[in-house]
Amino acid sequence: MPWCDRWRVTFVRSLSRNGSFDSPTRAERAVLPYPVRHPRSGACILRTPCLTVGLWFVALLTASMLADAAAPNSAIPERFVALIQDDRPSDARRLAEREYQDLAPDASMLQRCEALELIMVLFGFEPGAPDDLSARYATQSLSCWQSLPGDRARAFAVARELRQARRLIIEGKYQEGFALEAARRQEFDALQRHLPALQQSMCWDAIGNAAQWRDELEAAAQAFRKATDVLDGGASAERIQQAQMLGVLALRLERAGQLAEAMAAIDRADTLMAPPFPAPKFVRATLHGRRATIAFFANRWDQALTHADAAIALFRPLGPSVNEQLALNLVTRSNALKKSGRQADALPPLIEAIALERALPDQDLTGLAAHMNQLGTLQFELNQIEAAEASFNESLALYREALGAGKELGYPAAANLAAVLLARGNTRDARARMDTYVARAEQQLGPDNERLPELLLEQGNYAYADHDYAAAEAIHQRALRLLPKVEGVLAAQRYWHTRSLARAQHGLGNDRAAFATAVNAERQRQQLLRNVGSHLGSDHAIALQQKLTGTLDMIHALVAADPDPKRIEIAWDLEIAARQSVARLIGARLQTARQTADATTQSLWLAYEQASDAYTNATLSPASDQVAMARRREALDQAERALAAQVRAVAQALEPGADRVAALKSALPRGSALIAYVQFTQDPWQPENTGRAASEGRYYAYVLSASEPATLTDLGSGTRIAAAVGRWQESLRDPRSSALELKQAGRALRRLVLDPLSIPTQLSRHYIVPAGDLYRVSWLPLPVADERSAQRLVDTGPDVQLLDSERELRVAAGTQVADSLLLVGAPALANRERHLTGCGLAELPGASAEIDALSNLWRPEKASPSMSVLVGKAAMEPAVRRAMQASRLLHFATHTLSTQACEPLLASRSVKLIDTTATPLRPEDRGRGALVLSTPTKPAPKMNPARTDGLLTPEEVVTMDLSEVQSVVLSACDTGAGAVTPEEGAFGLRRAFRLAGARSVVMSLWPIDDAATAALMQAYYRERLQRRAEVPTALRAAALAVIAERTAAGESVHPYYWAGFVASGDWR
Template sequence: MARTRWTPWLRGALAALCTAVVAPAPVEAQSQPLWVPPRTALPSPEDERLDGALDHELWELTAQGRYFEALSAAERLLELRQRVLGPEHLQTALAAIWAASHSRRVAEYHKAASLLERVLALLERERIPGDLLFAEVGALALVYREMGDFRRAEALYRRLLAEHALVGGSGDDALRGLAALAKAQGDLDRAALLYERLLAAQEKENARNRSEGAKLDSHELGAALDNLAEVYRLQGSHPRAEALFRRAVSILERWSGGPELSLATCLDHQALLYQDIGDDARAEPLFQRALAIREKELGPTHPDVAEPLAHLAALYRDRKQYGRAEATFRRALSLLQQALGPEHPRVAECEGALEGLALAQGKLREALTLRLAAASAEDRHLTRLLTSGAEREKRAFLGRLEPSTSAAISLHAISAPKNAEAAALALTTVLRRKARALDAMADSLASLRRSMTRQDQALLDRLGEIDAELSARAYRDPAGQRARVQALEEEREGVEAEVSRRSAAFRAEQRPVLLAEVQAAIPEDAALIELFAYRPYQPRATQRDRLGEPRYVAYVLRRKGGPAFADLGEVKPIDAAVEELRRALSDPSRDPTRLARGLDAQLMAKVRPLLGPARKLLISPDGALSLLPFGALIDEDQRSLLERYEITYLTTGRDLLRLTAPAEPGQELVVIADPAFDGGAPAPRSGKEPCSWDCQAQRGVDLSRLRFLPLPGTAKEAAEVGAKLTGARVLTGASATEGAVKGLARPRILHIATHGFFLPAASAPAPAPARHGLDAVARAAVAASVSEVDSALLRSGLAFAGANLRESGGDDGVLTAAEVSGLDLSGTQLVVLSACDTGVGEPSHGEGVQGLRRALVIAGAETQVMSLWRIGDQATRHLMTAYYDRLASGRARSDALREAQLSLKGQPDTAHPFYWAAFIVSGNGGPLRGEPLLRAVPKPQTDPVAPVRPGPRGCGCEVQGG
């Protein structure tokens, strides 16, 4: 590829595009652009008249802020010029810029990005003097930031910084963009550092100008002070922020000699500061002044007037001046609807605020109507955004929706518990948003595999290479690998984003799911139980106290009838009870009956009256409930739920739609077990069933210290399972390698009997302060949602041959969950991970379990059988052989495991749930499809299950050196 020729206009283009990516939405200039291509008259007089009329209409609508109508005019102008002048003409490019600008304003981000990319390519080819034209493009397009494509924005800024360095420029525009980008991502510390650097540069420049005779401090200095002060406000550093705001206002007032738009923005920020500290008396006049400036400069009907209106309305709401607040919010809503259309996210935010006001005044019907409108707009916007960007960015955007999701549930659970329409809305919202980032990544990969090109294959190959290197470096002196690991993680996000971009079929298929579609996929004898953690919305509280402590709610849906629900209680005590029960279940010396009964009373006793005759439970858990073996709970009749129900786990009720149209089944049946962890050398033997609890209990443990001890019982398991699978390929010892797993292509059944592990993170991100007004999004939700997905997938995995040597052919012998996610398991009907802790991971509210569970879903596996704690390999072998016996007799995947577990439960030596409750079925619990894959074989003579000493064991991993 030839090196790009960095002409001044191209640097200007790049600077403008970066500004468009990360800057706050600018108030539109109402003057003509500073530069346009020389005017070419259209050949036909009729076309020329139409072109002039559309051009005039476009300017008028844009000046008035009527963007929805302006987009229609821009698209008609673009179509005319493409037809008459051709797609390569510069006047066509100008029309494309207009169309991209207004597409962005009405949240049609993919359309805007596509148009701008075409224009940039054209202008680069033409080498026109485009600095001024691209300044206009920068003012019109904020596409990448608003799409959440932060990786692309950052790459552009870093590229721009490098170009400034080549020509000796300051790079201030690039630094400003990086600072705004960090702020948008919630990284306020980084944003503050960059804005401080920019302020120092502006102070220096301002001092030089003063020494040369300038009478006023520069406008740029005032803007730099405002930017830094706003970050300090968001950090909670109120005294520092106030001092900078005062100075910024003083400069901006003198600089222009009167009111102007940048001053209005600064006044609005300063008012938010006083609102934060409860000083409404000082906040209100500042909001009023900011509003007056915008009305004077832009006109009273411009959509940018809506922002100070919404801030004023929020202040009135907190004072409980509900009538005044409603009138102000409704004016803001009217301006936004007229300019941006009914489904823009800013419209949805305003509708959400009005919903809260309606609830505070007891207007339930009005609140429900507003919430329905807001949820519809949010979900359509969410669907568009999830088709681009890396998974971390998708999770960040979903985090921003947490307050509105909680509002939808609260409307039903608290305000209207008997209202069927409110119940349907609440459950629909959960079904549309829960685990959406996971689904988006899994679906885009599946779409890419279905229509694979050579370039697509290269992209997926590179994703696999990155995951392999990340995994290898994680196990070799992680502290010394930090810089390279960070670079690889950044590259991985770039590849993820490109996978999303290439998955055109995935984008075309995406639309918000309907409750009726999910309901139709529920079997007659089953019930879907959707568990979800939400924060109760309290409409009469002030902004900072509006969301209460998290609570769990259960929604139950059967094939016929409406949704039913039960409030389960606060999340913290329930999570603590789950953890306590898990400890008791994983220790055969403890009696878990009291704890299992107590947790059942907190959870399932409230759900059972809603189940009717259903005996098959499709449970979609949330948070810590994802790690709970529901079958081990004890009901009021002292029976385990395993005896009453067949239980299948789902990540979300939406999974039922995926499972109704599964991929074509694969062919190969593969069993992998008893790997030679020491690479064929004699393995050290231990007098105990080897496991060190420290490998689970130590937080942030160095992965390079993991050591895996042999599991000789898994060789017998492999022989017995392999005998039941017709034509199975069985790999053991030195053949049970990581490379063998990576080399699999869509096996029908994959059974792996080895060590699994999950190591918790050492720390979690801290929340950031909340926002106000139309942007009333809890930044704490963003921080919480942007958990380290990649590192969680690196801290979970499976061990294979050579793992203790960190060498297995070209691999290291440890297959991390990140690498598992890159496998092609579409068409794989069943993955059995007969290993310790394979179903464990970091439970994430709203996004499932970060670990092997998540990885297998991304890889496309239809059904997973996994474990929630360590059990002995003999007990596991007994359970697995019993499971395959039932599958061979035609039992469904969930029913077969239930019967196998009941057989162990019925034997005195294995009656403790430690032995039978660890394994769960996740995904499709129905029968296997296709020709018979399993054969019944004479039951071999099996060894009795050996006595187990107190304490969880059965895993063979140890942590060496500490």
Template structure:
């Protein structure tokens, strides 16, 4: 409807008196602020038009005018004037409504900073910015960060405006929405909704469209609880209020229609749900544009309904379009913000991906179009954040300007301080616990700097360019199969409640080759497979377990996991395996087939984070510098320190006692790197006191990075919930926390900040360097992820505590095979087969701990002196 047709609700006037307390916060006479009357008149005219367009739901048009108003205000009043912040805040709201979250966040942050400088931290206008930022974070899934902002905004408004102010009701409503989204405070959420409704009723009237927002939130809560009749009555009431206030084509009306349709879908009232989904879709497309997140929600609902109605074509086209919209929005949202924010936002979008995969595997397994859509979705989503983060750092370093270097240095310093805080404090008596408040502050600062770096790097490269099957196909070698394992939640077609929309997670696998042939298997429920995998992990790590018992455990997992895959390989023996979930922590080479053979005897296996890795690995390494070998660090009185702390009961590395870490000497590693140095004649070798954390951080992109030392992986504690802070390496001086200017504890968080853009191979010859927190779809948050983020193209890491002599022999053999022209997967397999046939090392405990990931191509040229052919 046109702006001129809009008539404000009759009850709106009742709220004006309640807003009087806020009038002094704004400029009562805009014209008085300007030196001339003409700019004032133009600002007033634009303001009236913007308000009219917003009330009519024509947000894109409102943004154009608001940009013009902002330019006029900045030219006339200056960029720091509070009136400028009003326009900035309104622009932020508009961009948020249209789903442009990255732009909205930048505008809200600028608004908040300006108002805090102008008015101080407890002004109601500051609360307005806090509230807007909190709601934006909520829409992006950053709920943990959103809640304290919303609580702070509520406290300011209560203190300055009184408990019965409409803006207090708005804050109560927003806080209730966040608590409901977190799923941990339904009772508290309902209390806030009811408190907000009481204020709305007293100030604006219970039929006011703002009051209807809290009614709508309460209806959603009832739907989540399964209170069907109450939810339906509330949705219908809200729809009537918004239609009367805004007209039938407003986006808010579409929102009520969409949620009512979802309620009917829960109940199996499919014929009633379908027209509501379609109408919501039409309104959103007309008013919000073709790429709005709300449009994707309506399409997703329509797809799920079509699956339940047995309409696979409608389901496929609807979910395909929803995924395209999400992909469009991901490109902007993943180009900015910290990794945690990106991960949270991707979690908001998982339902659409699960729907596409479920549609194929469970409803249309014979439909090639559904298969291609599902596989393309896996490639687009799995490992997406790792790809973005590694690309961001690489792009930034390749185009480093002085201002970028300052940011990068600040970010690196913040992360080092965070790691030092977690692991520092080793005193003469009892270690001092790290300060949790300081750690949280440093974490926020590191994330702020990371977000700034993301914004800078986005100018140089399209970080979120989607991976497509055709691009990946071109990178798969001949006679090789990409084995893309993934977790998904199947649609529950018998669901009667929203919480039952998806069934228990399952594992599936897609097989893809260089000819474009695609196949798949639905492997079964993840819980059962994970339990079998854990039994196998326990067995393979136990060198004392008889081989027969180990093989029985390996065979059980193989039967569930790889036997169905082998049936589709057609005799091909080279596998690029991309695990998911807990399967990231097992050595596939040690599984046992139907004939009782280990898979290493039949296949060459290289690991990937996801099939999209092939696109990154295809880019040539930019630098060529001598290898760097580090081993046998002088841990400085390690035995004394360990004995003292053990006697005091402070050595609990598995439980996460960071400040109690102490390490014993590793003289065998000196022999290991001495043998490797003969194979790498131009390598730089750092041992004993020279093998410091600072020396490693000063190095830049060695062609090969080999570190032979202690590794560790710790369980979470209050001191460090960040998984990259709980795994790492011990270097010289670690036991006294002095390592050439650092503390000697090189965490994965710090490894991610190294410059390894030209590093072809990174080998961590240490215990448990392949472990970390498993994140579905994103792999293992630990050292191997950190090495990829730093730029290393391939890695060799371990899955359990390794034996010194076996590791030395494996490493020397591995490098000899590399020098002879083998790729990392082939090189490792040849050594493993030799060990398997030996007398002492035939148990998989000795030969299967290390796994090769990343680039599989030969690298014999790295073993020649510069200027000489290998």
């Protein structure tokens, strides 16, 4: 067995299903570095399965030193340093070898020792150096120094033996290595003054490593500090050595929980290597890799990605000699993506890393085994069960080859194969395998070792799946006792244990305890999302939010079964804090960045806009492939992370603050009720990874009125409600559906989502916070509760105003006077074929008439009217963008771009993105939308294509400053469409305008009729401008006006013509 592998038998740590190791003494360190032999140079590399950090320690040399006379010289000859700084370390080492071989026959022994030392130091700068050659020169160097008399020669020999002790420890000969280190340590203390600074640094490094492997982490950190402090960073070689030792020290400090000190150390290292100093790319790349490691363990996955990407970019041009280091940073990148919820994106870098490791001439089998195990966990989380099983089995085979049979602690894949059994329904065998694995881990580590909690999480979940709730409760309680109360990677682990404990307590029938535990878990989850998500791009933050499966589903189920008023308020407070948390974070970030005038922020904002434009172009271009799309998306994510790093104080936007139920009640307008729907897509009590059928999901509804306490109602199956919404929406979208079909579909939906709430009928307004499928509901056409009546809510009231979240009730009314109006519509479409393949764009005479009518309405109502009208060729995107940011009211009467196929829906204002009859829809197209504007016949060569394509997309809207806009009316088709997630709600144009700062949005739910929409909008603005009606009152009055007009004209009064618009946000 290779010497590195024998040592690993002791130090390889148990992996949980996600593939991470634990540290020697602190459970919050998700990995323990363990030593491996570099395939060619023989240098120590600290390997972990989650992140693998190659730690290259620069050997040292004194260029000229007399045995007992002159003071030592610490500088490496500049001709060698220059080659190293030019990224040619192999050439530097070969040059030293030639000079050694060319020594004159009468050269002194001291000259030969110095030449050998020079070769050894240069090996330390050379990644991928030949292993056997390095070992041969090390032996010759020690013999040479031992042959010389005097204290200085003896000091060099002692230094060489300390490094030999370090090598013995790495080989697994730890007793021999520890003994040699202890014996030479005392002699080193007496002789170190004779050594140059570089040599002293290397000796302290060897001493620190010996202390580390004895689990003496404080002693190790002290030794690494001395290894750094003896250097002054003056000469180039010392400067590089000091930077690298600071990187080593930073890793040790981070593992000891001293994050601030670790970051300070790595900052010092970066300063030493900063321009104009010509630092080697390998050293700069290594420092980026170490910073990525520290950031990863601090839950700063944004920084882990940024620095891993920088390391990868520096390593790639250096060629095959650094393939191992390149692979390690690819693994870092994969882990950061995985931990933050982007499992699919984590696969490619991990697969590339494994391919690089397979091609290494001297494979590290345990490292490869760990990464195959990681690959299996990713595949498992992506529901690729067969592929995961194959990866686990290969990992297991590699572990056995490297460590031998029976060393179960070295076989994390053996435990993960239990997850495969569980997913296939074999609960008993899966649990037995996991129990055996944990028992062997406890035998080797001890029952109270801090490295056990990650294994215990799986063991507890398996006991729960086996309906042994008492065992599950005991296991999770034990794990929580073992977990230290510190920030870092264990914040997530503590959350998962707390969540699982609540579930076990419910299984035991102890719902009071389960509720308290679940509340604690949810608060931990929201804190974790605040701490981590505030540094991520928007899509990445949402991925993290979705990965951190909440406990709100448990909380709501428990409260619905025992609706105590105090518990209802606690649950609703948590729901309010969770709802649209990422939208609040991103909105605060964008607002802060827009209002910050310093040059750095403005430069980052420009980069963000450019990345957003590039991504928009890629998503709208039929020629874009998935690879190009991924590159553009990653560039946008990087730009958002950079902006987030600059705008630091945005996490406070996620703090719960004063938005609690008691405050909402006092803010609720008279004669109104607040209805807040909540959707959950999974059964909260279903065991993890059991392979059972997907849950139907569930809806709940909170109701608050001025005269009654808050209530919570369980509305039942999400599948039933989704089906009812679908039938209702289908009947509304088709003007040919019968009155009977409308009544039946409407009553069915009302019985599911309104009747169970028992809301007083005398209320004049409902403020509704939708969830899930309810975002697609048009409320005014619903039949009234009295089934003997033919009336609808539009006839009797109440008015309906949608809110994106409950917090909007407490938003103060706008202080700006709505004194400026922008009307945009009837665009000229010279280059529409670029994006609108397969569908023609109909003229919109109703839109033109609508704009004319609204401009005529506006002028008499304003003493000094400020109005911009951009129609036809004037509605060019650059002009529209400028006018949007200078107006208080925005009105668009145009086509909407969507991904729906061409439909013969009369004269609607909708077109599709691509020809869905010929080309499959791409994932990027689903749920997208854009307002169609005019396009230039011949765009100027230097004009940004994204700003002249005649499409105003959500990505472009978000980058605009619309903080002075009070209302946006999107008088086009399907402008309220978009994907919906349980916590974030609806995406698309509606979300984009709100993120840009607009206070309210009026939007459509289906492809609207051109002429009927023109009439509806005229009636709406009459109510708003002449009668000063609030938004929901104006919308309902406008619907009634259209019904009356069409009735008088003998036209259809189907809701298709008057019920397509809803309003969200500020209603005043």
